Amino acid sequence: MPNHNIGRLTEDVKREISVSMTQLKDKHISEGIVTVTRVELTNDLSYCKVFVSVLGGGEKRDEAIKALQKAEGFFKRRINARIKMRKMPELIFLADDSLDYYEKINDIIAGFPASTDDGEE
Numbered sequence: 001m002p003n004h005n006i007g008r009l010t011e012d013v014k015r016e017i018s019v020s021m022t023q024l025k026d027k028h029i030s031e032g033i034v035t036v037t038r039v040e041l042t043n044d045l046s047y048c049k050v051f052v053s054v055l056g057g058g059e060k061r062d063e064a065i066k067a068l069q070k071a072e073g074f075f076k077r078r079i080n081a082r083i084k085m086r087k088m089p090e091l092i093f094l095a096d097d098s099l100d101y102y103e104k105i106n107d108i109i110a111g112f113p114a115s116t117d118d119g120e121e
Contacts, residue, residue: 006041012083014039017050017091020078021068028060028067037096041089048089051096061095068093 018036021029033055040049052068054061068075072091080088 006043009045009083009085010039010041013041013048013079014050016079016082017075020075024067024071024074026067026071028063029071034064034068037098045085045087045089047092049092049094051094053096053099057100065093065095 014036017039021034021036035053036050037053038051040051042048050068052065054064069091072093075091076088079085
């Protein structure tokens with residue numbers, strides 16, 4: 001068995017899931033743009049959180065997450081065929097809300113008046 005560290009395994013799993021998504025024939029995944037943004041793998045390889053971003057948000061995001069979770073077996077087979085791991089983790093697909101959070105923070109910052117402080121009092 002190859003000696004992989006968690007960081008390398010995480011990137012390998014992310015890449016394999018991203019490539020495998022293009023081969024799924026589920027309409028909820030093929031209609032929208034679904035992107036794997038990050039993967040978190042536990043040290044004991046029991047769980048793998050897969051964060052995905054879905055263009056369209058809201059209902060489309062929820063449907064895409066459900067479709068990905070249904071296809072967990074497909075992803076596990078693909079990962080097992082390409083990456084040798086001592087244990088196959090349970091895949092947990094979650095929505096990545098970092099872009100929504102970024103937009104919210106950007107709107108808050110844009111709402112503040114520009115600083116005109118010249119250092120004079």
